[in-house]
Amino acid sequence: MAALLFSPFALRGVTLPNRIVVSPMAQYSATPDGCATDWHVMHVGNLVISGSGLVIMEATAVEPRGRVTLGCLGLWNDAQAAALRPVVAFARSHGQAALGIQLAHAGRKGSVGRPWDGQRTLAPSDGGWTTIAPSGDAYPGRPAPAALDDAGLDSLRAEFAAAARRAGELGFDLIELHCAHGYLLHSFLSPLSNTRNDCYGGDLAGRMRFPLEVFAAVRAAFPADRPVGVRISATDWLPGGWDTTSSVAFSRALKLAGCDFVTASSGGLRPEQKIEVKPGYQVPFAAAVQEEAGLPAMAVGLLDDPDLAEQVLQKEEASLIALGRGMTWNPRWPWHAAEALGAAAPHPPQYARSQSNMRRGDMFRPQAEAAR
Numbered sequence: 001m002a003a004l005l006f007s008p009f010a011l012r013g014v015t016l017p018n019r020i021v022v023s024p025m026a027q028y029s030a031t032p033d034g035c036a037t038d039w040h041v042m043h044v045g046n047l048v049i050s051g052s053g054l055v056i057m058e059a060t061a062v063e064p065r066g067r068v069t070l071g072c073l074g075l076w077n078d079a080q081a082a083a084l085r086p087v088v089a090f091a092r093s094h095g096q097a098a099l100g101i102q103l104a105h106a107g108r109k110g111s112v113g114r115p116w117d118g119q120r121t122l123a124p125s126d127g128g129w130t131t132i133a134p135s136g137d138a139y140p141g142r143p144a145p146a147a148l149d150d151a152g153l154d155s156l157r158a159e160f161a162a163a164a165r166r167a168g169e170l171g172f173d174l175i176e177l178h179c180a181h182g183y184l185l186h187s188f189l190s191p192l193s194n195t196r197n198d199c200y201g202g203d204l205a206g207r208m209r210f211p212l213e214v215f216a217a218v219r220a221a222f223p224a225d226r227p228v229g230v231r232i233s234a235t236d237w238l239p240g241g242w243d244t245t246s247s248v249a250f251s252r253a254l255k256l257a258g259c260d261f262v263t264a265s266s267g268g269l270r271p272e273q274k275i276e277v278k279p280g281y282q283v284p285f286a287a288a289v290q291e292e293a294g295l296p297a298m299a300v301g302l303l304d305d306p307d308l309a310e311q312v313l314q315k316e317e318a319s320l321i322a323l324g325r326g327m328t329w330n331p332r333w334p335w336h337a338a339e340a341l342g343a344a345a346p347h348p349p350q351y352a353r354s355q356s357n358m359r360r361g362d363m364f365r366p367q368a369e370a371a372r
């Protein structure tokens with residue numbers, strides 16, 4: 001049977017050449033004002049020629065307080081858009097993968113140092129800021145955030161929409177809206193971080209309201225023929241927290257709002273979460289979304305065994321397979337997975353002779369001549 005992992009997948013007007021997605025991975029390598037650098041051209045460039053079907057660029061903030069660190073990307077002004085242009089241009093001229101971007105707001109988890117600098121809270125003298133959140137509840141060990149008022153919510157909807165518009169103008173094929181990992185939109189969803197007593201808090205419908213409004217604003221600002229999906233933390237891994245049942249309800253509401261896929265990640269809301277990490281550990285969440293909400297799900301989390309990735313698709317537990325660390329460890333994973341599954345993955349012509357079916361030819365004769 002032909003490998004599903006290497007079969008195309010259509011999302012609105014975008015057809016991915018296969019089901020392998022490079023998961024967004026923050027690089028903490030932007031300039032202090034949120035602009036992409038040479039690192040992003042190299043990092044994304046390397047991944048769009050990897051044989052994957054889609055590369056989603058890292059969490060990109062919609063306003064200055066939406067960054068996690070001072071090395072995070074932003075898309076709230078034209079200078080940031082201009083700095084992303086070479087990244088998109090490389091993908092267009094040399095890549096075989098579609099290119100997406102993740103739009104994000106760090107909320108109460110922002111204003112910290114880069115991971116390799118210890119990720120400590122940034123003092124104002126080091127460029128730190130007061131974070132924002134649905135309510136004044138702090139992420140454990142961090143300063144209390146400012147609770148958003150109505151004017152703050154209005155600005156944020158507009159900022160997400162403006163970033164989506166810029167992403168569309170830049171030519172990104174897809175947007176993933178970040179509603180996971182304890183960041184702002186996730187902190188609206190979870191009862192453990194949203195203690196508002198207005199229509200944006202309280203019961204499930206209240207807590208979903210703002211993330212759904214942001215989704216609608218992003219969807220309306222991005223070209224109608226290009227997909228918008230949402231990344232969720234399907235569970236907080238904490239008693240009394242957000243869970244799979246709420247995730248299915250949220251996915252159903254997203255589907256009605258025109259969402260094209262849901263990525264089922266998990267955790268990140270509080271440090272005391274207890275996660276049993278093993279290959280495919282988040283697949284059951286993707287399966288719940290796909291089966292119960294009827295929305296294509298993207299599975300993620302330790303899926304870098306080609307047989308496991310293929311099984312998840314064969315069992316219809318997900319429609320897309322995202323890899324993060326597996327792709328920076330081995331950026332040629334899709335080629336190797338294709339070989340293991342008896343399929344073919346896209347590659348740039350410059351690297352054609354490294355493909356296994358081309359390797360036995362005469363090194364010093366041009367390819368066409370050697371094939372004669």
Ligand SMILES: Cc1cc2nc3c(=O)[nH]c(=O)nc-3n(C[C@H](O)[C@H](O)[C@H](O)COP(=O)(O)O)c2cc1C
Nearest residue numbers: 023024025026058059300301302303323324325326
């Ligand atoms: C260096 C690094 C940066 C990450 N940055 C993001 C990010 O910007 N947005 C996001 O949603 N997830 C982010 N993640 C999570 C990954 O997208 C992915 O969900 C996670 O690593 C699990 O998949 P894996 O086992 O294939 O790595 C990051 C992970 C790593 C390792």
